Amino acid sequence: MHQYVNAEQKKDLSRHLSVKCNRNSGSKVTDRLQPVEPLKTEGPSIAEIDSKRKRESGVTEASPMRLRMEAFIKEQQDEIVRDLERIDGGAKFRRDTWSRPAGGDGISCVLQDGNVFEKAGVNVSVVYGTLPRAAIQKMRVNHKALDDPSIESLEFFAAGLSLVLHPHNPMAPTVHLNYRYFETMDKTGEGKAWWFGGGTDLTPSYLFDEDAVHFHKTIKEACDKHGRDYYPRFKTWCDKYFYIPHRGESRGIGGIFFDDLDEETSDQESLFSFVQSCCKSFLPSYLPIIERRKNMSFGKNEKAWQQLRRGRYVEFNLVHDRGTSFGLNTPGARVESILMSLPLTARWQYMHEPEIATMEERTLNTLKTPKEWA
């Protein structure tokens, strides 16, 4: 439990930083990726060094992990966006890109009111910045590499891919994914501490056991290749994190969640490989589900129930998700990217309770007691 709390504090921080990425962009967005404008210091900044590296020799297995993670999530974003556009068969994603003067950039891809998706957001953000001493001290608990009390500030890098899909059809579940990499460096760009975080979870309005089993099994297979204890450990963590205490229910039927994975769990190369497997398992975990649910018939009552469940999604994201609240409380954050996770529409009905022995009641009961699915 103690370990969990520390990891959560760190998650706040990394999300906070990924939000700060956009602080100098405001609502100004452009249609293409703008060049990085480095911060003027004595020597070249790490962002400048990295930028030069990428220009001159591209990104290979010999590149620093931060460049490999950045390249990987940008590729994944493109692949996911392509497949989702195919599934939707109608709307295209709107693509907003921006850069921040101190280094880093972001790409928000959002599809709204499509054939299949009511709202779908796939977001990449990359940030270079400086961590003050107070922030380092908060992190020291978990990362031995940060244990030097003489350090006054550290350079950091954060890169993450986030995704939330809200389909129109109440039979088709909402899905969320986020994978991120965090690194601290000295002035020359030499790595000090690093960790991976992330996960994916499914939120059905109507629970179909076969969907839950398929989703969890696909993720479990991706996990099992890298560590036998990964899936059970991260499945439990997910159930704990995506819980709405004031409702006494989970946001959905879970998946995996982890944070703060560093050398105490495994070496950097193995963990990167693990995160890659997780990320690549996303399309196989979700596409068969959306394919079989997107055209199911439904009526007004099913739509109304979905809207109530969307209300719960909003409650979790705005009240309990530390990343979201931290982001929203950060002056200058790009709010539209943070809140792209909210559904297009939601509903709050006083004292609503599903009728006994209905699919709605069965779904709600499952959200009150997390189950094993794989």
Added chain:
Amino acid sequence: MHQYVNAEQKKDLSRHLSVKCNRNSGSKVTDRLQPVEPLKTEGPSIAEIDSKRKRESGVTEASPMRLRMEAFIKEQQDEIVRDLERIDGGAKFRRDTWSRPAGGDGISCVLQDGNVFEKAGVNVSVVYGTLPRAAIQKMRVNHKALDDPSIESLEFFAAGLSLVLHPHNPMAPTVHLNYRYFETMDKTGEGKAWWFGGGTDLTPSYLFDEDAVHFHKTIKEACDKHGRDYYPRFKTWCDKYFYIPHRGESRGIGGIFFDDLDEETSDQESLFSFVQSCCKSFLPSYLPIIERRKNMSFGKNEKAWQQLRRGRYVEFNLVHDRGTSFGLNTPGARVESILMSLPLTARWQYMHEPEIATMEERTLNTLKTPKEWA
């Protein structure tokens, strides 16, 4: 500013306590007010003493302020509910009442999907309880009466009336009201410290200047009878409190807001009289507005814009309203009463901006720069 923060801390506390009112009731509600079940201690509890007082001699001007405030807000609730049912001309309020074993009770009146109102909630809660030392210390900054370091715990009483109305018609504004009284007592029920808090504010999707002027003028008149500086002071406080920092805009066009009004502002009798005037000015401040807007014609676009503004209302209430988040984070709170303030439906659209030189843009501009209306 310092004064403001302290008042806010106290507001957290009083809302926290009013929420705890329901902790033993869970979702069990009854159709009528149940008798108070007092906590078993050596002598009779203050709730028992008060209950006996009310039974034997009713509530008069000679009664303790807590009984007068309770009686006043319950009368007001009935009067407001009656007038709103008349305005709606269709739906009736559902009335849920409960009591808590340690003393106190609550009445939630909610009307959903009526002719005029999409959702209307009018809630009273009355709480008796014990404040631990830590909570007393937090309060001491503002209340001289609590300055005795030998006090280990204090009995407290809190009573409040809250109201939120969300009309269907996008031309008709949402309105919120809350007035509350807080008191600490020694074991015999003798008062130690007391204060009043509350306010009312208007949230239009479409701004009609005449509505804003009428609302503010009516409140100002109520304030002016009691103190020439009240309206300007509480109007500014309201603009500060109902602000959504992450959007850089106010929730609405304001009204008044105050907290922590005690003997430093005026004597108890005068402040009660002030709060009564405020409360009684509610129907005159809002009814003419809803009467002239409820049947205005509107189209799909106006409804969609209203839904976006409802999304902002949800953002303020779930992210920034201290009372709501505190309540939701209190184990055992009656969540349905806390969240009755949320609209029936809301919408979040990525990167939505109103078109130039429209009523939507004009309304939004006003929310970005609070104006003087009275």
